[in-house]
Amino acid sequence: MKKNYGKKGPAKGRRTKYEETQGEVRAKKYLGQHFLRDEDVASKIADTLTYKGYDHVLEIGPGMGVLTKYLLKKEIDVQVIEIDTESVVYLQENYPVLEGKIHEKDFLKYDVSEIFGMDEFAIIGNFPYNISTQIVFKMLELRNYIPEFSGMFQKEVAQRICEKEGSKAYGILSVLVQAFYEAEYLFTVPPTVFDPPPKVDSGVLRLTRKADFSLPCDERLFFRVVKTAFQQRRKTLRNSLKIFDLPEDIKEDSIFGLRPEQLSTARFIELTQIIEPHAV
Structure with missing residues (x-):
């Protein structure tokens, strides 16, 4: 089994103790x-x-x-x-x-x-x-x-x-x-x-x-929403997703009051569907 801890190799001609x-x-x-x-x-x-x-x-x-x-x-x-x-x-x-x-x-x-x-x-x-x-x-x-x-x-x-x-x-x-x-x-x-x-x-x-592995939302946006949300995982989605510049009335939805770790995959899909009409 290989575990890659770095790209730099040993000095030429030298064997380390790991080169068993x-x-x-x-x-x-x-x-x-x-x-x-x-x-x-x-x-x-x-x-x-x-x-x-x-x-x-x-x-x-x-x-x-x-x-x-x-x-x-x-x-x-x-x-x-x-x-x-x-x-x-x-x-x-x-x-x-x-x-x-x-x-x-x-x-x-x-x-x-x-x-x-x-x-x-x-x-x-x-x-x-x-x-x-x-x-x-x-x-x-x-x-x-x-x-x-x-x-x-x-x-x-x-x-x-x-x-x-x-x-x-x-x-x-x-x-x-x-x-x-x-x-x-x-x-x-x-x-x-x-x-x-x-x-x-x-x-x-x-x-x-999964038998049906297509998502009922824009897949690229889904990836973007998930990654953006977890970059500031301690914040609520209302604050961590500010980059999407969503209308204030949209952010009144209760889902935006949650932190990312509280959302299942299904709820992240739901979140993406809410954001999708307003995403740039």
């Missing part, structure tokens, strides 16, 4: 790599997807393939995307069945339609802590093509994504993801199953796209 050899791939501090070494956990993560209603799965950051080997047992097309050249070489040498299916790319910058065209596909992986939320935001951009998504995050991030209104952990990710997907926190993974171990627990979640 496991098999043929070193865990690299500059990539923030933490290799999952528990086969039972890997198998359990592979089983989080249903593999129904689509023909392809994309694994992000397979490393040495501890999860990949269990995905390959499923009756589905498995493709992997990996930024670490050493891991790519390892996968090519040890998983010949993946020939032509290993993509040495940065998922956040890559156009996955080059792999799948217009076909739907699921995403799975042990995601780097540092870019996990960015992966989720890109998944949301691709939601028309992704009916299922599952994987491992820092525990508090996984919980935040699945959180409901009324909690301090409830925020932008919670609302935006749950507008389009059913979110389930599945299980917690301790640091001891990684080499080297991270300093915090990890959490595995599953997102299942």
Whole structure:
């Protein structure tokens, strides 16, 4: 499992204490790599997807393939995307069945339609802590093509994504993801199953796209309203949404007297519908 804590690499020719050899791939501090070494956990993560209603799965950051080997047992097309050249070489040498299916790319910058065209596909992986939320935001951009998504995050991030209104952990990710997907926190993974171990627990979640995932409001405005509201989450919506320059009579609606964490996804949609006729 890779956790990306920063872009700067170690000095050339030097090995840090984190660059421990496991098999043929070193865990690299500059990539923030933490290799999952528990086969039972890997198998359990592979089983989080249903593999129904689509023909392809994309694994992000397979490393040495501890999860990949269990995905390959499923009756589905498995493709992997990996930024670490050493891991790519390892996968090519040890998983010949993946020939032509290993993509040495940065998922956040890559156009996955080059792999799948217009076909739907699921995403799975042990995601780097540092870019996990960015992966989720890109998944949301691709939601028309992704009916299922599952994987491992820092525990508090996984919980935040699945959180409901009324909690301090409830925020932008919670609302935006749950507008389009059913979110389930599945299980917690301790640091001891990684080499080297991270300093915090990890959490595995599953997102299942809703049967009707279109919104009855302007979707771009919905994203803007949610993000603007939570930028000043301690304020009421009457104050945090001043940027929309709404008429005073509109702001008399009781919904504007609430703080963002008090609104469910459905109520954020309602709020967007109220603002929409007046939004610039």
